[in-house]
Amino acid sequence: CDAPTGLAFSYNNDISTFTWNAVPGAVEYIFELDWAGGGWGVYDDVTATNSYSLPGLMQGGNFQYRVTTNCSSGYSLPSSTFLFTTPCSAPGGLTTTNISYTSATLNWVPAAVNNNNTTFAVYYRLANTNNTWISLGNTTGSTKNVTGLTQGTLYEWKVRKLCMSLNSADVIAQFSTLAVPVCNASTGLTS
Numbered sequence: 041c042d043a044p045t046g047l048a049f050s051y052n053n054d055i056s057t058f059t060w061n062a063v064p065g066a067v068e069y070i071f072e073l074d075w076a077g078g079g080w081g082v083y084d085d086v087t088a089t090n091s092y093s094l095p096g097l098m099q100g101g102n103f104q105y106r107v108t109t110n111c112s113s114g115y116s117l118p119s120s121t122f123l124f125t126t127p128c129s130a131p132g133g134l135t136t137t138n139i140s141y142t143s144a145t146l147n148w149v150p151a152a153v154n155n156n157n158t159t160f161a162v163y164y165r166l167a168n169t170n171n172t173w174i175s176l177g178n179t180t181g182s183t184k185n186v187t188g189l190t191q192g193t194l195y196e197w198k199v200r201k202l203c204m205s206l207n208s209a210d211v212i213a214q215f216s217t218l219a220v221p222v223c224n225a226s227t228g229l230t231s
Contacts, residue, residue, distance in 0.1 A: 041111035100203020192219030
């Protein structure tokens, strides 16, 4: 009874799908999943086909899986270990509200698929520069206030979701603080 080959992994809409080449004479397959470098035994199940789907696997985590074939004559050795990292979904819908001369509120919408206690990192800087990003810290919410800005200035800000081993891509937006109206001196005074 041969061990499966051709192990692969795909991820779509919070569903992790594991596939491998079918083994002639296989009655079923034993699917095992664990943290990368783990000792096996965290999760295993049996499937009659050469694929396995699992919803809700932690995003941005490093994992490994292997498969053993069960033939009518007995079990194969486990397949080679396949290492993979689940993606980390980026937030979207960036908006800036409560814009004043020196402050603003940065808002975003978490991705539809999120782990519990999702944390986001938020940064800002002057727009159209290579200045260092200034951290506004991490938050489990979906808004962050920024103060101490310069009036009438264009800024850019970014947010990313923090996952276990792999963070999401940065998502960037821009806004301008309000400018103080110019007040010209009166002219043509007469008495």
